[in-house]
Amino acid sequence: MSIFARKVARAKWGECTSLSKDDIPADAVTADLKTKDNALSFWRCDSNADDDLKEAVLALAAAGDRIDRMDIAFIDESAFSDAGLRIEATPGKTPVETLRESHRDVTHLDLVRLGSVASLVASACRRNSVRRFDKTAVRACLEEAIQRGRVQREALHQDLVADLDRLSGLH
Amino acid sequence: MSEAARAMRTLFEATSTTSPTLPPTAPRAGLAASGPGQLSDNLQTLWRTRLGLIPDDGPHNGACRASLDAIRRRLEDEPLEDGHSHPAEALLQRHLEAFGDAALLADLGSDSASADFVRLLGRSHALRQETRRLIAHWGLSSGDIDTRDAALQAIENWGDGSLIEVLRQHPESVEWLREYMQAIIANLSA
Numbered sequence: 001m002s003i004f005a006r007k008v009a010r011a012k013w014g015e016c017t018s019l020s021k022d023d024i025p026a027d028a029v030t031a032d033l034k035t036k037d038n039a040l041s042f043w044r045c046d047s048n049a050d051d052d053l054k055e056a057v058l059a060l061a062a063a064g065d066r067i068d069r070m071d072i073a074f075i076d077e078s079a080f081s082d083a084g085l086r087i088e089a090t091p092g093k094t095p096v097e098t099l100r101e102s103h104r105d106v107t108h109l110d111l112v113r114l115g116s117v118a119s120l121v122a123s124a125c126r127r128n129s130v131r132r133f134d135k136t137a138v139r140a141c142l143e144e145a146i147q148r149g150r151v152q153r154e155a156l157h158q159d160l161v162a163d164l165d166r167l168s169g170l171h
Numbered sequence: 172m173s174e175a176a177r178a179m180r181t182l183f184e185a186t187s188t189t190s191p192t193l194p195p196t197a198p199r200a201g202l203a204a205s206g207p208g209q210l211s212d213n214l215q216t217l218w219r220t221r222l223g224l225i226p227d228d229g230p231h232n233g234a235c236r237a238s239l240d241a242i243r244r245r246l247e248d249e250p251l252e253d254g255h256s257h258p259a260e261a262l263l264q265r266h267l268e269a270f271g272d273a274a275l276l277a278d279l280g281s282d283s284a285s286a287d288f289v290r291l292l293g294r295s296h297a298l299r300q301e302t303r304r305l306i307a308h309w310g311l312s313s314g315d316i317d318t319r320d321a322a323l324q325a326i327e328n329w330g331d332g333s334l335i336e337v338l339r340q341h342p343e344s345v346e347w348l349r350e351y352m353q354a355i356i357a358n359l360s361a
Contacts, residue, residue, distance in 0.1 A: 007253065010347070011286070011320035031250045064254030066294075069324060069351075071253075132347060134354045135327050138254075159256065 003074040004042035004104060005056035006121070008032045010071040010132065013125035024122045033118055039105040040117060043092065048074045050131065055102065057133050058141045058150075059094040065157040067142070067167060069134045073124040080106060083116045095155035096145060139167055238266045239278050243288070251287045259291050267295065272302045279309050286317035293325025300333060307334050311341045320348060327355045335359050 012028040015021060033040060043056035053072050060070065080087055085106050092103025106117060124130060133141070142164060145151045153161050245259040266275075275292060279285060289310045292298065298306070303325075310322025326334050338356050343349040 009253070009317075011317040014316045014345075017314070061254055065256050066254060068253035069327060128347070130347075132351055134351065134358070136354075136358050 001047065002077040003045050003048050003052075004077055004080065005045050005053060005072050005074045006032075006040070006042050007056075007060050008071050008073045008121060008125070008130065010073075010125060010130050013122055024118050028122070029114075029118045033114060033121070035109055035114065038109045039088075039107045040109060040114075041092070042104045042106060043099070044077065044102045044104050045074070048129070048131075053131050054133070054141050055099060057138060058145050059092055059096055059099040059102065061138050061142055062096050062145065062151055062156060062160075063094045065159040065163075067135055067139050067160065067163045069132060070138050071130055071132050073121050073130045075120050075124050075129065079120055083120065085113060085116060096151045098150060135167075139164065143168075235266075235270045235274050238262070238270065239274065242266060242291070243278075246287045246291060251290050257291065257294075260294055263291055263295055264297065267297045272298050276302065276305055276309075279306070285313075286315065286321040289318060289321035289325055293321065293328045296329070298329075300331065303329055303331055304334060304337060307337045311337070311343075316345055316348065319343070319345075320351075323348065323352055323355060327358070330359065332359045 009028070009032055012025060012031055014025075016023070016025050016027075019025060043059055045052040045056055053074065056072055057070055061067065077087075086108045088105045088107050089101070090103055090105045092100045094100060094103075106113075109117065142151075142156075142160075146153055156164075242259050242262045245257075245262055249257065251257050251259075275298075279288065289306060292306055307322055307326055310318050310325065313319055313322070323338075326338065335356055338352055338359075341352065343352055
C-alpha cells in the first residue's frame, strides 16, 4: 500500500502538559504544517519499509543546506481521500531528479481541511507511524545517492556539501 | 533538609564536575517536589543558581541582553527546521564572538521556546566543552519532551564523545527518544 511521507518534528506532536491527551498541539501545527498556496507537500513512497522511506529522506535532505536527523511521518494514501482531501501530483523541489515525480501536494486547504491533515499527522505520531533517521543515516542516504550517480554534488547546496565533507572527515 | 531536597542535591552533585556549594540564596523553599516535572524545574533552578546565573547581573545586562533578545526574537519569527540553516545562527555566532558563551546558560528558560534555543545552541561548534555539558544536563533534565529531544540533537550535532557518560546516566522514559539516544551513543562510541 502506498503511503505519503512528510518531515515532522516528532517531539512537538507529543503530549503537552497544558493540553488534554488527545488534543493536537497548535505549536506542532504551526511549525510543521506551514502551507504554501494553500497546499502541503508530501512524498509518495511504495511502502513504509525503511528503504522506501529513505527515498523521502533523500528527496528532503538533498534539498536542504545542512545535515540533520529527520523524522518522517507516514500515512496511508487512502486516508487522504477518505478524509475528502484533494491530491495533485506536482514536481518535487529536490535535486534528485528521479524523485521529483514522487511528489504530491494536498491542495485546496482551508482551515477545516488543514485540520484534517493535522489529525492525520497527529494520529500517525500517536500510533508510532513515524521513523526517525539519525544524522548518520541521513548522511548515508546522501552519500549513497552521490556514489550511485542519483544526484551530483554540484546540484546540492554548497553548505550541504561542506557539511558532508566535514562529517566524512570525522569518520 | 527534606528527603526530596537531599535526593535532588545528590543528583545535582553527581552531575557536577566540581563539588557544589549552594549559595545561601538557593530556593530551598521550592525544593519540596510534587512530581517529576517539579523536581526537574527545581533541579534546573539549582544549577542556574549554583552557576551564579541567578540573579541576572554582570554580562547578562545591556548589550549582552539585547543580543540574546535578538536571537530569541529571530527564533520566534521563524521556527528552526531540521536540514535548513536559520538566520539566528549568524546572530549566535556574533553573540559568542562578543560575549562568549557564559550568558547563554542563564538564558535557558522553561518556556516552549527553550527547545528551539537549545537546538540553535546545538548548531554551534564554538561552545566550550563545559558549556556543552551543562546545556546537555539542563536539557535532558527537562520535563518537556521537546527540550530533551533538542538536547539529544545538540549532543548529536556536537559529536562530543565526552558527553557519552551524560547520555548513559540519563534515564529516558520515552521509548523513541531512548532509541535515538542509544543511536547517538553508538555513533559517538564508533
